[in-house]
Amino acid sequence: MSCDILRKMIFRNKIKKAQLQMGETIFVVIFIIILIVFGIVFSTNAEEDSIREKQKTLTDLNAITISKYASSLIELQCSTLGVIDKSCFDKYKLTAFMNLSEKESGQIAEYYFSQFKNANVTIKEIYPPTNNEWTIYYNELGFNKTKKSKMTNIPVSLLDPISKQKSFGELIITTFS
Amino acid sequence: MTKNKPLIRFKNAQTEIFGLVIIVLIITIAMLFYLSFKTNPDNPTKKTLYQEYAYNEIATSFAQTLLHTYVSDCRATVSELIIDCGSLRGRRIVCADGRNSCEALNDTIVYIKNETLDEWNYPYGLSLKLDSNRKISFIKYNCTTDTVGRGTPGVFPTPYYPDPGMAVLEIGICKY
Amino acid sequence: MNDKAQVGIQFNWIFVILIGAVLLGFFFSFIFSSTSSNEKEVSATIARHFETIITSTNQKIGTVKSYKIPLSELEFTCDNFQDVYQYSIGGVKAKDTKYELIFSSKKLYGTRIYTWTEKWNIPYQVATFLYITNDKEHFSFIPLNNQLSSFEEELVDNFATNISSSVANKTNSGDYENIPSSTMNMDKYTYVLIKKLSSNLPDPSTFIEVPKNKVSIIVLEPTREDLFDQGNVYFFDYDKYKSFVSSTTQETNYDSMYLGKASLYAAIFAGNKERYVCGMNKALKKLKIVSEIQKYKILNENQSIDSICRSHLIGDESINQLKGAIYFIEDIISQSQNGFSETTLTKIIADINQLEKKNNEIIIEYQCPAIY
Numbered sequence: 128m129s130c131d132i133l134r135k136m137i138f139r140n141k142i143k144k145a146q147l148q149m150g151e152t153i154f155v156v157i158f159i160i161i162l163i164v165f166g167i168v169f170s171t172n173a174e175e176d177s178i179r180e181k182q183k184t185l186t187d188l189n190a191i192t193i194s195k196y197a198s199s200l201i202e203l204q205c206s207t208l209g210v211i212d213k214s215c216f217d218k219y220k221l222t223a224f225m226n227l228s229e230k231e232s233g234q235i236a237e238y239y240f241s242q243f244k245n246a247n248v249t250i251k252e253i254y255p256p257t258n259n260e261w262t263i264y265y266n267e268l269g270f271n272k273t274k275k276s277k278m279t280n281i282p283v284s285l286l287d288p289i290s291k292q293k294s295f296g297e298l299i300i301t302t303f304s
Numbered sequence: 305m306t307k308n309k310p311l312i313r314f315k316n317a318q319t320e321i322f323g324l325v326i327i328v329l330i331i332t333i334a335m336l337f338y339l340s341f342k343t344n345p346d347n348p349t350k351k352t353l354y355q356e357y358a359y360n361e362i363a364t365s366f367a368q369t370l371l372h373t374y375v376s377d378c379r380a381t382v383s384e385l386i387i388d389c390g391s392l393r394g395r396r397i398v399c400a401d402g403r404n405s406c407e408a409l410n411d412t413i414v415y416i417k418n419e420t421l422d423e424w425n426y427p428y429g430l431s432l433k434l435d436s437n438r439k440i441s442f443i444k445y446n447c448t449t450d451t452v453g454r455g456t457p458g459v460f461p462t463p464y465y466p467d468p469g470m471a472v473l474e475i476g477i478c479k480y
Numbered sequence: 481m482n483d484k485a486q487v488g489i490q491f492n493w494i495f496v497i498l499i500g501a502v503l504l505g506f507f508f509s510f511i512f513s514s515t516s517s518n519e520k521e522v523s524a525t526i527a528r529h530f531e532t533i534i535t536s537t538n539q540k541i542g543t544v545k546s547y548k549i550p551l552s553e554l555e556f557t558c559d560n561f562q563d564v565y566q567y568s569i570g571g572v573k574a575k576d577t578k579y580e581l582i583f584s585s586k587k588l589y590g591t592r593i594y595t596w597t598e599k600w601n602i603p604y605q606v607a608t609f610l611y612i613t614n615d616k617e618h619f620s621f622i623p624l625n626n627q628l629s630s631f632e633e634e635l636v637d638n639f640a641t642n643i644s645s646s647v648a649n650k651t652n653s654g655d656y657e658n659i660p661s662s663t664m665n666m667d668k669y670t671y672v673l674i675k676k677l678s679s680n681l682p683d684p685s686t687f688i689e690v691p692k693n694k695v696s697i698i699v700l701e702p703t704r705e706d707l708f709d710q711g712n713v714y715f716f717d718y719d720k721y722k723s724f725v726s727s728t729t730q731e732t733n734y735d736s737m738y739l740g741k742a743s744l745y746a747a748i749f750a751g752n753k754e755r756y757v758c759g760m761n762k763a764l765k766k767l768k769i770v771s772e773i774q775k776y777k778i779l780n781e782n783q784s785i786d787s788i789c790r791s792h793l794i795g796d797e798s799i800n801q802l803k804g805a806i807y808f809i810e811d812i813i814s815q816s817q818n819g820f821s822e823t824t825l826t827k828i829i830a831d832i833n834q835l836e837k838k839n840n841e842i843i844i845e846y847q848c849p850a851i852y
Contacts, residue, residue: 190354191354194358253420256415256419283369293373293374294373
């Protein structure tokens with residue numbers, strides 16, 4: 128009888144040992160999985176930061192590209208015998224551009240969309256204070272103006288080709304992202 | 305001997321677990337170090353790409369545009385008013401409303417600056433030095449020549465030729 | 481019991497191997513997907529920066545800029561028939577270029593690209609042409625005689641610096657020195673010649689020592705006293721040029737025409753008729769827009785100018801059917817809608833000549849606001 132009891136005790140011990148071992152193994156596996164999950168979460172967060180940084184750079188690049196393009200539009204700049212005067216817009220060309228945009232809005236929108244994309248481009252006359260304003264491109268559909276927009280203000284001269292006088296103007300470019 | 309066996313086994317298990325815990329601790333500390341380096345706040349004096357471009361563009365364009373602006377009351381450009389106001393020749397320009405060139409110059413610059421630089425809310429320093437004694441200057445948000453992060457100013461000389469000397473228009477935009 | 485222990489151990493090992501395989505598989509797939517997304521990210525970054533390069537380069541006329549890029553293949557597509565205009569990087573479409581005036585070879589493979597711009601004035605400034613090449617393309621100017629003619633000299637002097645190019649020397653024996661050789665290991669060799677009525681074009685074997693499949697030959701035939709005013713353009717590959725030169729009369733219909741300096745260099749950089757004509761069609765679209773702005777500008781100015789200026793700008797039938805500037809501008813608008821062809825260009829050239837005359841007249845004689 129004592130042998131039986133001893134045998135049972137040893138058997139029970141063995142089962143407990145086995146259970147312990149299994150438990151240990153399972154615990155280790157779970158622990159490793161938890162570590163891996165933590166690692167993935169941390170690296171994803173780090174990636175997110177890096178992506179956000181890249182996105183910011185690209186948004187900046189986009190705004191700069193559009194601003195440079197808008198301030199160098201040959202078709203609106205002042206010119207004398209084919210020589211362009213940079214940082215200067217011809218008032219009559221601006222008005223002409225708006226006339227053309229009204230008449231052929233589809234063609235103009237399509238042509239300039241490839242460069243301006245989602246942006247508003249306006250030129251305002253500051254001095255003398257005349258309230259003259261020309262909106263040469265307008266595309267802010269679907270964007271919340273107050274949230275994700277960047278406004279660039281560039282001083283430009285506005286030339287009256289008849290009187291040959293220049294006034295102080297402002298080129299306002301609002302880009303949306 | 306048989307009594308010691310379970311004790312040794314216990315110690316083995318304890319050592320194993322202890323080792324595991326140390327590994328976990330090391331990994332955790334390493335992660336913390338990594339995170340602390342990664343989430344460093346931005347250097348406050350570092351301008352973004354966009355700011356670099358915008359500030360340069362504004363500084364250059366503002367001065368050039370201002371100098372070419374025509375003041376119809378005085379039948380002269382700002383550049384001509386500067387020459388008339390600053391040169392030894394004396395003030396010959398009289399505007400339609402009776403102002404002399406210096407008054408008209410000051411009024412025009414103030415108006416344009418109010419409608420542009422002040423509206424845009426950039427910290428800027430704008431100055432027009434007519435000679436060693438006379439200088440018109442405007443500063444916003446303490447943006448002086450000594451301010452850290454002030455962009456290279458646009459400097460625009462206007463000679464008084466044939467009279468000696470020249471006026472210097474200077475504009476600098478400071479970091480945000 | 482031993483059996484049980486052995487089975488237990490085996491199961492343990494199987495379990496370990498399985499877990500190990502799963503973990504390894506997970507990590508490898510993570511690495512592979514990360515690599516491919518990195519490659520796409522690199523292509524996208526290059527594409528974005530290239531777009532910035534194109535847009536910003538357009539603003540600085542006449543400058544040659546050099547850019548180092550990661551090793552990639554740039555492919556430019558300009559196809560009027562299929563209405564496809566784009567460039568792609570590494571096989572991935574980067575951007576539509578329906579309205580961008582880019583003249584380049586079809587494919588550029590390498591790590592360095594060069595951009596050059598020229599303004600297209602006809603007679604008012606219409607557009608900026610952007611030429612793109614890389615360090616694996618070489619341009620060789622082949623004079624017809626021992627000394628460069630005035631046209632050849634002008635062509636060479638006005639060509640972009642820093643871009644790989646050379647000017648050949650013709651010896652007394654009729655051979656050429658200083659010509660590209662295959663040791664240069666370029667992807668493309670473009671040879672440029674200027675055809676004159678009096679002289680024959682040289683045989684290609686005298687100046688070509690590179691593989692035929694890498695050769696492109698552009699022959700220019702100015703039709704005015706000024707090289708850059710206007711002229712005809714021939715586009716050849718090696719074999720087509722050889723048969724052209726071998727024919728007794730050396731006469732063939734020219735492939736296209738050029739109008740203005742920008743257009744002449746566009747033919748050189750495009751390298752073939754299809755790409756050149758496609759680019760010039762885009763240029764005509766821009767010409768239409770700019771001309772329409774000019775037209776509305778004149779109509780707006782109409783109210784603020786005196787009657788003499790008005791008659792020269794708008795026209796006055798009572799004064800000998802005087803055609804104003806606006807008449808010629810409207811004709812340019814109408815012609816620019818017909819596509820780039822000899823007929824279109826001939827009519828546009830006639831209108832431009834009239835506009836130039838009129839502009840000089842109204843500025844000098846009548847002190848009116850300039851047309852352009």
